[in-house]
Amino acid sequence: MDWKCQIESIGVKIPGKRLTTSELMGKFKIPCIKKFGLLTGISERKICSTGEDSFSLATEAAKNCLSHSKYRADELDMIINCSITKYKDGLSHLYEPSFSALIRKNIGASKAITFDISNACAGMLTGVYIAEKFIRQGIIKTCMIVSGEYISNLCDHAINNITTSFSSEISSLTLGDCGAAAIIERTADEKKGLIISGFTTLSKYSDLCTGRQNRNTPGGKMKTKAKKIHQAAISESAPIVQEALKKCRLSLNDIKWLIPHQTSRSSIISGANHYLNCFGEKPGQIVITLKETGNTASTTHFLALYRYLNERRFSEDDNVMLLCFASGLIIGVVIFKMNEMVYRYGSTN
Amino acid sequence: MGAQIKMVSVAQPRFGFHHVNSIRLSTRAAIQCLDGARIDPCDIGLLVNTGIYRYKNTGEPAIAALIQEAIGVNRTCAEDTGNHKNTFSFDLNNGGCGLLTAIEIVHGLISSGEIAYGMVVTGDSEPFYHLSKEFTFKSAAAAIILAGSKNSNGFSLFRTYTYPEYSDEFVSTTFYSNEGWHGKGRNILNVLQKESYPDICVDCAEKSLFGFLDESGMKLDDIDLIVPSQSPLGFTDKLKKRVGMNGNFIEIEKTGNMVFHTAGPAFALKKVWDDNRFRSSKNIIFLTIGSGINVSLALYQN
Numbered sequence: 001m002d003w004k005c006q007i008e009s010i011g012v013k014i015p016g017k018r019l020t021t022s023e024l025m026g027k028f029k030i031p032c033i034k035k036f037g038l039l040t041g042i043s044e045r046k047i048c049s050t051g052e053d054s055f056s057l058a059t060e061a062a063k064n065c066l067s068h069s070k071y072r073a074d075e076l077d078m079i080i081n082c083s084i085t086k087y088k089d090g091l092s093h094l095y096e097p098s099f100s101a102l103i104r105k106n107i108g109a110s111k112a113i114t115f116d117i118s119n120a121c122a123g124m125l126t127g128v129y130i131a132e133k134f135i136r137q138g139i140i141k142t143c144m145i146v147s148g149e150y151i152s153n154l155c156d157h158a159i160n161n162i163t164t165s166f167s168s169e170i171s172s173l174t175l176g177d178c179g180a181a182a183i184i185e186r187t188a189d190e191k192k193g194l195i196i197s198g199f200t201t202l203s204k205y206s207d208l209c210t211g212r213q214n215r216n217t218p219g220g221k222m223k224t225k226a227k228k229i230h231q232a233a234i235s236e237s238a239p240i241v242q243e244a245l246k247k248c249r250l251s252l253n254d255i256k257w258l259i260p261h262q263t264s265r266s267s268i269i270s271g272a273n274h275y276l277n278c279f280g281e282k283p284g285q286i287v288i289t290l291k292e293t294g295n296t297a298s299t300t301h302f303l304a305l306y307r308y309l310n311e312r313r314f315s316e317d318d319n320v321m322l323l324c325f326a327s328g329l330i331i332g333v334v335i336f337k338m339n340e341m342v343y344r345y346g347s348t349n
Numbered sequence: 350m351g352a353q354i355k356m357v358s359v360a361q362p363r364f365g366f367h368h369v370n371s372i373r374l375s376t377r378a379a380i381q382c383l384d385g386a387r388i389d390p391c392d393i394g395l396l397v398n399t400g401i402y403r404y405k406n407t408g409e410p411a412i413a414a415l416i417q418e419a420i421g422v423n424r425t426c427a428e429d430t431g432n433h434k435n436t437f438s439f440d441l442n443n444g445g446c447g448l449l450t451a452i453e454i455v456h457g458l459i460s461s462g463e464i465a466y467g468m469v470v471t472g473d474s475e476p477f478y479h480l481s482k483e484f485t486f487k488s489a490a491a492a493i494i495l496a497g498s499k500n501s502n503g504f505s506l507f508r509t510y511t512y513p514e515y516s517d518e519f520v521s522t523t524f525y526s527n528e529g530w531h532g533k534g535r536n537i538l539n540v541l542q543k544e545s546y547p548d549i550c551v552d553c554a555e556k557s558l559f560g561f562l563d564e565s566g567m568k569l570d571d572i573d574l575i576v577p578s579q580s581p582l583g584f585t586d587k588l589k590k591r592v593g594m595n596g597n598f599i600e601i602e603k604t605g606n607m608v609f610h611t612a613g614p615a616f617a618l619k620k621v622w623d624d625n626r627f628r629s630s631k632n633i634i635f636l637t638i639g640s641g642i643n644v645s646l647a648l649y650q651n
Contacts, residue, residue, distance in 0.1 A: 089522075091525065092522045097519065101641035102516060104511070113643075115441060116441070117441050118408070118440040121409075202424065203425075209410065217536075328414035328438070329414075
């Protein structure tokens with residue numbers, strides 16, 4: 001039998017320490033960037049404090065997810081960790097064992113198969129893509145997708161290297177830390193199943209955003225040709241989105257909530273305008289959750305979902321589209337109908 | 350329809366150099382594999398990289414995307430190339446089991462008819478030259494192309510057995526040291542392997558192997574070939590003796606204390622691929638082991 005799958009529960013862990021955009025700009029010895037907060041729409045981001053790192057954020061998000069779930073940890077068949085940053089015990093990068101193997105141990109998911117994937121900011125949605133394949137074939141029934149991003153350390157490198165507003169490290173200033181987790185479960189309900197489409201890597205653009213470990217200082221650095229990658233993502237994604245909509249017999253008008261990757265407010269708005277020109281229609285609402293958390297890398301879609309669930313904005317049967325753009329260049333679309341999960345997060349709609 | 354191995358290629362540094370760029374090494378293996386498979390590269394629907402120790406510890410984009418670009422497979426959208434094909438690529442990290450986990454994912458996509466061919470690439474090398482402690486993995490890369498099987502040949506069963514109680518037996522992590530040249534700090538890769546790790550690996554692998562045989566309804570005598578991981582050091586030798594499958598338990602000749610890591614099973618496969626033992630064997634078991642401890646097994650039938 002060809003099974004369908006759906007999102008069963010979502011959990012997040014946001015670190016408590018705040019770093020406002022004005023505080024961040026104040027760290028520059030010579031002010032060289034103007035209107036950063038206005039252009040990006042980011043007024044603050046949450047960052048890790050002592051004792052917090054990618055691993056602790058991922059573990060706490062996994063526990064939070066389980067607290068909203070009908071499943072116990074020992075009922076999980078698979079755990080996939082999807083974070084870009086793999087910092088444990090501060091800024092020590094963990095190569096082996098996999099994060100997911102350690103999360104399994106910490107949450108007590110004794111029978112879960114584990115592995116990590118890495119696919120830049122598309123990590124968690126790539127996790128959904130893989131989970132769907134395993135569930136559809138009947139190999140597993142439940143899978144936890146988890147990610148912990150301690151990525152704000154890239155700001156420290158950027159602050160020391162940015163001298164003009166055209167610097168390739170400007171994008172690092174948008175980053176904030178967050179952990180997110182979601183349980184994907186098997187369902188026989190065709191209407192609620194996830195439609196996963198268009199996951200493609202346009203490697204021609206693979207050099208437009210690169211991140212790697214520093215040699216001489218703890219943490220990492222990221223260099224981005226922001227304008228070029230934005231233009232490529234917007235123009236290349238339109239036919240992919242169209243194909244995904246066709247696959248589930250929907251138009252963009254039928255999508256009530258479009259959740260794009262949260263990079264900056266101006267780029268999300270210009271992308272939305274491009275779609276309006278291409279499709280001649282627009283979704284009900286384009287979700288922007290950057291203001292207080294910034295760009296939290298692979299966790300942005302699930303952070304936005306979690307926040308809107310808790311704010312009781314979703315109703316059952318709302319059509320939701322998750323749209324990912326990530327360095328590679330990866331474009332992916334996930335479309336689903338919001339299920340009864342909304343009631344577990346307090347919705348009365 | 351299952352998936353069968355279409356081609357396997359391996360690559361090691363030329364002229365005896367140890368330190369190389371893992372991405373270039375993986376690309377070389379991938380190009381050789383594509384040449385040997387004689388397929389249209391644009392038919393590769395999924396490309397998964399499973400190397401752990403990558404050049405300069407690149408975090409993004411995925412190494413798989415960089416390999417995809419280097420081998421020129423569906424670099425951009427269909428409109429540009431005139432065809433309607435695309436490739437999705439990502440990295441998968443699961444220690445020594447990564448290769449088999451990726452093969453399982455590709456197998457699933459081929460079986461469901463979503464893709465025609467999938468490629469799994471893996472490659473390890475010291476991320477920063479001379480900035481590691483106890484790094485005993487050979488610089489090596491491998492690529493495997495999988496294709497649909499018209500008969501019952503190919504992979505038929507995958508299982509993973511987990512032993513989380515041993516997760517601290519093997520840990521590799523970076524630490525920051527202030528003892529660099531001219532007072533500059535350095536991020537050092539430190540590989541911590543407990544003395545008991547190889548023996549525990551043998552115990553876990555043996556238990557998993559017999560569990561797997563039970564699940565597949567087979568006996569050890571039915572197995573013609575076992576293609577195993579080549580690390581940790583001494584693992585294959587000990588397990589071979591334990592299960593009593595000397596000649597048909599594939600082991601790569603050792604050179605000092607360096608071992609093949611994620612590419613190990615592919616090097617073992619290449620050995621039996623070249624001497625035709627792979628095609629002439631009926632029942633083959635792939636046995637991989639990695640930190641965690643995870644043991645992944647797969648049954649392949651000709």
